[in-house]
Amino acid sequence: MFSKFQNHISSKFPFLAEKKLFLAVSGGLDSMVLLHLLHKLPYEIAVLHCNFQLRGLESFGDQEFIQDYCKQNNIPIFTTHFDTEAFAKDYKLSTQVAARELRYSWFYELLEEKNFDYILTAHHADDNLETFIINLTRGTGLEGLTGIPEQNDKIIRPLLPFSREDILNYANENNIQWREDSSNASNKYLRNKIRHDLVPILKEINPNFLNAFEKTQSFLRESKEMVEDASIMIYQQVAKEAGEDIHFDLNQLKKLPNYQSYLYQWLNEFGFSAWNDIYDLVEGQSGKQVFSSAFRLLKNRETLILSPFSETSEKDxxxxxxxxxxxxxxxxxxxxxxxxxxxxxxxxxxxxxxxxxxxxxxxxxxxxxxxxxxxxxxxxxxxxxxxxxxxxxxxxxxxxxxxxxxxxxxxxxxxxxxxxxxxxxxxxxxxxxxxx
CATH class of the missing domain: 3.50.40.10 (Phenylalanyl-trna Synthetase, Chain B, domain 3)
Structure with missing residues (x-):
């Protein structure tokens, strides 16, 4: 696996050479293997560890384990701890979403403060499959079916081509120690139910299921790129940008047999969710509006106007x-x-x-x-x-x-x-x- 990983990261992410890299390390199998791999390669790395204080002494045991490992291997480490449950309660979030918000907020804060370039996480092929299934069960478009991106802004996931089995075998072969998260054994969370109950059945049906799944996602990504190209071409015919506003010509839009799909493609990034209301605007009365948290879409005669929206009005x-x-x-x-x-x-x-x-x-x-x-x-x-x-x-x-x-x-x-x-x-x- 080491040679394959080395080839993958040098060919896929050649720009990481001579960059300063943070590694998000929880102490579990996946992140410890990523740390072991990167430590063997000529990259400048430092470890980031978040203590979410969700498992009592076990959480502090994870932190101590990683600190000891980094000390023994002369790897710089930065740690922090959060009152995750209080944050989740205050902001009415699930524990998992709260932890993610806290984690990435701290990551980006440290990137700027310590003048590092990228953050590497240990997401792998099985994580990608689980995310796909979660999105599928909730209902999603191509965006949710094309999987976890290998790079998203400053976040890079170099283990995505590798399965959990690959990672476990590498850990055993190299006597890598890791910490087991007791919550991973529970089916309390949807991801664990999928991991423990559904994925083993899929792999039993087809032992090469992960490879087949990767081919499917590759086809989906190609389809998504075609959709995005078509969307840009049609946008240039239908939309006109006027300062902060965007005007969509309804006469041109309604000539398209599937204009609803184009509206979704253009407006999704602006935070809209009431899609039926948006589609109804096309044939609705002039003056009707649909709002997202920061934007609104207004029907004005034969035009839809997208504009920034703020609930705080200006001085009178x-x-x-x-x-x-x-x-x-x-x-x-x-x-x-x-x-x-x-x-x-x-x-x-x-x-x-x-x-x-x-x-x-x-x-x-x-x-x-x-x-x-x-x-x-x-x-x-x-x-x-x-x-x-x-x-x-x-x-x-x-x-x-x-x-x-x-x-x-x-x-x-x-x-x-x-x-x-x-x-x-x-x-x-x-x-x-x-x-x-």
Whole structure:
């Protein structure tokens, strides 16, 4: 196994040469074999060990065992301990999920703090099979069927080509000591039930089941790559990126016989889970929305608009004082006195400085807002009617700001100036207000 491992890691991960590597070591069979293998190769390594305090003295025994091993072999080691059960309770997580969150958070923190490059874990072929079956029982797409990735950001899993049997044989041949986790014998956890009851039956049916499984996953990965390529091609035809927002053309989307699959492929990474609601948006009424924790999807006429969403609203009002020549938040606006006006633009207005009163107020628009649009000879118009005429989406409406003087609208910013503040023949002081 050593030669095979050496060839695998040098060919698959050649960039690890001369890098500083952390090894996640629990003290169990798999991680101790990984430590033994890496220690024999010319890599700069250090050990990371988490004590989750879930098995009483046994947990501290694991920690002491690994510390002794590293001391005897002159391997740097970093340890930490967590109150995992309290963390799981506080954040309403399962014990396993809580342990994973704590572990990887600490791993990445140490990567930065100690200036290391990668973290290697001891996941192997049987772990991959168990994960596949877990995902299958819960319902999953190609993402959940293609297995544990060999590399995920800074996490690398060099033992994935090797079975639990390979690892056990190597340990016995090299007299490697390890610690048995008593919880692995219990069928309390789903993974253990699969490991103890289901996988042995599969291997009994086909002694080469792991090899067959790897071939199947290879085919699935190829299929996934084809799906991703097709998704990118169709995305370029259907989607248009506008700043932080993405607009999906429904007329183009509905021409696809399986548009739901494309929507899933495009939106899955944004944290959405209410897929039936999302699919219903395509034929739904304009204005309907579906939310994830950080994004929302809005139906606006013949468009779906994906945009960032935050439950914390911005401050209602901002003051612009007479001496302010520029404000940078929530919008970047400049103010300056000029001697004459230039070409009209929605990005700038010219007002009679003697008709306005400071401080000016910059605020979000409100239902019921009324102004007198420039060019309408003093006729009033609701801001909401302006939005309707301009066919603004709900998201665009929410991003619109109003500039006011003494509760009168001076400017629907970036859209329309108010008639009451325009310059005329009697104007002595011209103030230019410009959206940068």
């Amino acid at each position: 009002e901002y003051q612009i004082n007479e001496n302010d020549k520029e404000v940078n938040f929530p919008l970047k606006i400049s103010l300056c006195n000029v001697s004459h006006i230039t070409l009209d633009s929605n990005k700038a207005i010219f007002v009679d400085a003697d008709k306005i009163s400071f401080p000016l107020i910059l605020r979000k628009w409100k239902e019921g807002d009324v102004f007198q649009p420039l060019g309408m000879n003093g006729k009033s118009k609701k801001v909401s009617k302006l939005f309707k005429d301009e066919k603004l989406s709900l998201i665009e409406k929410e991003k619109t700001w109003i500039l006011c003087s003494n509760d009168q609208i001076v400017w629907v910013v970036g859209m329309r100036q108010d008639e009451r503040f325009k310059i005329n023949k009697t104007t002595n002081n011209i103030l230019k207000i410009e959206l940068q």
